[in-house]
Amino acid sequence: MYFGLSEDQKFFQENVSKFLDDQCGLDCIRTITEDSQSNLQEHIQNGLVNLGINSLLIPEEYGGLGLDMLFTAAVSQSLGGGVAPFSFTGPYVMAPIAIVYGGSEGQKEKYLKGMSQNTIRMGVGFSEYIGARDGAEIKIKNNKVSGKALFVLDAKNSTHLMLSNKEGVIGIVTSDADGVDIIDLTAVDKTRNFSEIYLNNVDIDVLGLTQENNHAITKSIDAGRISIAADSLGASQRLIDKAVEYSKERKQFGRVIGSFQAVKHMCAEMVSDLEPCYSLVWHAAHCFTYMQEESRLMSCHAKSHLSEVSKLISKKATEVHGGMGFTDLMGVHYWFKRIGVNRHILGAPELVREEAAKIQNF
Amino acid sequence: MNLNYGSEYDSFRKEVKDFCKEWKGINFKDQAKIPIAQNHESYGATLTRSEWQSILIEKGYFARSVPKEYGGFGGESDVIKNRIIASEFASEKIPPAMGGQGIDMLVPTLLELGTEEQKMQYIKPTLHGEMIWCQGYSEPNAGSDLASLQTKGELINDNWVINGQKIWTSTAQYSQMMFCLVRTEPEAQKHAGISYLLIPMETPGLEVRPLVDMTLKAGFNEVFFTDVTIPKENIVGKRGEGWAVANATLGHERGSLANPNAMMNRLNELISRMKEENIDGVRLIDIPVYRDKLITIQSKVTAFQSNSLRVLSSKLNKNQDSKLAGMIQKLVGTELRHELEGFAVDIMGEMGTLYEDSPHLRDGGSWQFLYMYYLGLIIGGGTSQIQKNIISERGLGMPREPKVQGV
Numbered sequence: 001m002y003f004g005l006s007e008d009q010k011f012f013q014e015n016v017s018k019f020l021d022d023q024c025g026l027d028c029i030r031t032i033t034e035d036s037q038s039n040l041q042e043h044i045q046n047g048l049v050n051l052g053i054n055s056l057l058i059p060e061e062y063g064g065l066g067l068d069m070l071f072t073a074a075v076s077q078s079l080g081g082g083v084a085p086f087s088f089t090g091p092y093v094m095a096p097i098a099i100v101y102g103g104s105e106g107q108k109e110k111y112l113k114g115m116s117q118n119t120i121r122m123g124v125g126f127s128e129y130i131g132a133r134d135g136a137e138i139k140i141k142n143n144k145v146s147g148k149a150l151f152v153l154d155a156k157n158s159t160h161l162m163l164s165n166k167e168g169v170i171g172i173v174t175s176d177a178d179g180v181d182i183i184d185l186t187a188v189d190k191t192r193n194f195s196e197i198y199l200n201n202v203d204i205d206v207l208g209l210t211q212e213n214n215h216a217i218t219k220s221i222d223a224g225r226i227s228i229a230a231d232s233l234g235a236s237q238r239l240i241d242k243a244v245e246y247s248k249e250r251k252q253f254g255r256v257i258g259s260f261q262a263v264k265h266m267c268a269e270m271v272s273d274l275e276p277c278y279s280l281v282w283h284a285a286h287c288f289t290y291m292q293e294e295s296r297l298m299s300c301h302a303k304s305h306l307s308e309v310s311k312l313i314s315k316k317a318t319e320v321h322g323g324m325g326f327t328d329l330m331g332v333h334y335w336f337k338r339i340g341v342n343r344h345i346l347g348a349p350e351l352v353r354e355e356a357a358k359i360q361n362f
Numbered sequence: 363m364n365l366n367y368g369s370e371y372d373s374f375r376k377e378v379k380d381f382c383k384e385w386k387g388i389n390f391k392d393q394a395k396i397p398i399a400q401n402h403e404s405y406g407a408t409l410t411r412s413e414w415q416s417i418l419i420e421k422g423y424f425a426r427s428v429p430k431e432y433g434g435f436g437g438e439s440d441v442i443k444n445r446i447i448a449s450e451f452a453s454e455k456i457p458p459a460m461g462g463q464g465i466d467m468l469v470p471t472l473l474e475l476g477t478e479e480q481k482m483q484y485i486k487p488t489l490h491g492e493m494i495w496c497q498g499y500s501e502p503n504a505g506s507d508l509a510s511l512q513t514k515g516e517l518i519n520d521n522w523v524i525n526g527q528k529i530w531t532s533t534a535q536y537s538q539m540m541f542c543l544v545r546t547e548p549e550a551q552k553h554a555g556i557s558y559l560l561i562p563m564e565t566p567g568l569e570v571r572p573l574v575d576m577t578l579k580a581g582f583n584e585v586f587f588t589d590v591t592i593p594k595e596n597i598v599g600k601r602g603e604g605w606a607v608a609n610a611t612l613g614h615e616r617g618s619l620a621n622p623n624a625m626m627n628r629l630n631e632l633i634s635r636m637k638e639e640n641i642d643g644v645r646l647i648d649i650p651v652y653r654d655k656l657i658t659i660q661s662k663v664t665a666f667q668s669n670s671l672r673v674l675s676s677k678l679n680k681n682q683d684s685k686l687a688g689m690i691q692k693l694v695g696t697e698l699r700h701e702l703e704g705f706a707v708d709i710m711g712e713m714g715t716l717y718e719d720s721p722h723l724r725d726g727g728s729w730q731f732l733y734m735y736y737l738g739l740i741i742g743g744g745t746s747q748i749q750k751n752i753i754s755e756r757g758l759g760m761p762r763e764p765k766v767q768g769v
Contacts, residue, residue, distance in 0.1 A: 001364060001365065001366065001367050001368070001442060001674075001675060001678060002363060002675055002678070002679055002682075003363060003365065003668075003671045003672045003674070003675035004363065004672060004675055004676075004682055004684075005363075006363070070363055244759075247760065248759075248760065255761075256761060259760070259762065260763075261747075261750075261751065261763060263760075264750065264751065264754035264755070264758075265747065265750040265751075265754070267754050267760065268693075268750035268751075268753035268754040268757075269750065271686055271690065271753055271754075271757060271758065272690040272694050272750075272753065275669065275687050275690050275694075276662075276665035276669035276690070276694065277665060278669075278672070278687070279665060279668030279669040279671060279672045280661075280664060280665035280668050280669075282363065283668040283671070286363045286365065291365075298664070301660070301661040301664050301665070304657070304658075304661055305661035305665055308661075350654060353653075353654050353657035353658065353661075354650075354653070354654070354657075356657045356661075357647075357653050357656075357657055362633070362647050362648075362653065362656075
């Protein structure tokens with residue numbers, strides 16, 4: 001019996017963290033999020049892809065690393081910890097899982113191989129399957145798609161877009177096809193990109209099995225939720241580390257503020273809230289691959305619980321920094337905003353909890 | 363990640379399952395002297411608590427690693443087997459072995475630090491539930507700041523003569539013995555002046571006064587000492603080493619206050635209740651606000667249960683670091699259980715406030731009782747605030763509050 005990350009998983013995770021620490025400090029993140037002309041983003045993107053981050057979940061027969069969801073969650077932790085300016089969950093977690101579970105042999109051959117070779121990068125738009133706002137909806141008919149998809153993950157640098165209709169039928173279009181219009185949305189978190197997509201009678205390659213059942217989309221969303229939860233886990237841990245470190249340096253009333261119980265208790269509360277989250281996220285990731293019957297409920301718990309815990313931590317950790325926490329100078333806000341957006345990707349906690357209740361036939 | 367305990371444990375689990383089937387619905391002739399925060403259905407076999415302890419020891423379901431000569435099972439310590447026993451017993455509502463301070467705290471302390479005579483004399487009757495112990499630590503002026511305790515012990519004619527007062531002494535009214543912290547070296551520095559003494563409760567000069575708590579049960583007592591005289595050899599460790607001896611046992615207590623399996627079973631009972639109860643004909647579980655809160659709590663309990671798997675794993679695999687995951691258990695576990703019981707009271711509305719033998723009482727009033735009882739556990743064994751000090755100082759390396767001059 002062993003509950004936790006393996007040596008391989010820790011090693012890979014540390015490599016990602018180390019790359020981000022070396023190459024992608026606060027200055028780099030600031031440049032990428034503020035200067036749209038900068039090519040730093042591409043540099044980070046290439047560096048992470050060189051580590052193999054694009055093919056974790058792609059089976060070996062299609063050129064991938066054939067690793068499991070726990071491995072993926074371990075990597076997401078590092079990306080969240082470093083507020084990496086890199087979209088991981090859509091293109092490299094949800095997209096390959098959807099194809100593995102919903103695609104034909106030919107589709108797997110084409111797309112999974114392309115992803116593992118980094119010639120294909122997919123934006124993912126499943127928001128309407130979870131809950132449509134502002135009248136967003138796409139209609140798929142006779143291998144053509146029309147309509148509007150909102151809050152599409154990582155469409156900006158994509159070669160392809162993976163979209164779902166309300167019924168969970170998934171199809172893929174090429175991003176530069178005629179009739180595709182990609183509009184940037186500006187969320188508070190600028191380390192990743194989100195888009196609105198208009199489609200007008202565009203050719204779509206429908207994943208065959210998704211017309212028969214919704215297994216592929218639920219697996220893909222479960223995977224996405226675990227990945228996002230792990231991202232918030234890593235981001236929260238980094239915020240606690242920063243708060244504790246700051247509290248040991250900053251002096252008021254002639255002593256470091258970390259010696260005041262008011263501050264110590266805030267830090268202890270953050271730790272007490274977050275520590276069980278490691279186990280929850282890892283357990284959910286393990287269930288995703290190896291314990292199918294518990295997998296959906298566990299991923300709902302991981303996503304909704306991490307949304308709540310990380311929100312609290314993003315507030316308290318900012319408060320420990322005092323006025324400086326509120327400034328742009330310290331950069332604490334990058335983590336605050338990342339956590340704020342993660343909370344809503346693939347369903348805010350209230351929606352996910354309702355789903356959890358339904359899964360249990362409540 | 364590997365959640366399999368291994369095939370050697372499959373047969374053990376089956377054996378425990380069979381045992382549970384055999385003893386389901388067991389009933390006791392005598393009242394539990396130790397509060398047992400678990401319901402079990404009372405029908406079937408009838409025996410005394412002490413007989414039950416003996417059965418459990420014989421099977422190796424209790425006191426597994428305590429050597430045979432001291433009255434234990436004499437097996438290898440096996441955290442996985444312990445876990446299987448705990449989870450099977452909890453899900454079949456088989457009453458666990460009696461715990462309490464003698465079993466959970468004194469026995470491990472004696473095994474570690476006691477003399478051979480002390481081990482022979484005390485461990486066996488304690489394990490079998492024949493010798494109940496209470497813990498004499500807190501005093502009216504020494505609560506969170508335990509080391510400032512003032513109950514005095516003087517060595518006169520080869521006897522310890524004890525004067526002073528203890529408080530919050532659980533089960534003192536049933537106990538035969540007390541393990542007690544006493545200031546024996548008044549000249550020494552605060553922590554270095556304390557000794558760990560074993561005091562028979564029938565000694566003249568020792569008076570127990572019950573202290574009724576908010577559940578209306580007398581769970582606690584005050585204990586007064588007037589020239590209480592006991593033999594010199596009733597000491598564990600050396601003179602002035604009592605603080606270190608006590609710290610060995612406080613660790614044992616903290617780990618045992620919040621059982622995640624019992625918590626998950628309790629949550630499942632709550633879910634059943636929410637399907638049965640209704641307001642204006644609508645099941646409680648169909649009311650969105652309650653439903654949302656329920657899943658919120660379920661997430662927390664699930665996370666807490668997973669956390670305990672991680673802690674278990676780090677005991678099996680020496681290279682794993684889960685120091686913080688272990689340190690938070692008392693704080694998180696007691697607060698969460700209190701929240702769960704309180705939520706159950708809330709969803710039942712006025713019905714949730716009914717108590718004792720009231721008409722319309724739900725589940726024997728256990729939700730209201732445990733809601734209050736767990737508030738006691740949040741405070742006892744190191745309050746939540748003291749836990750936060752420990753987590754921040756020992757876990758995060760944050761500095762201690764500076765000493766105030768002249769106090």
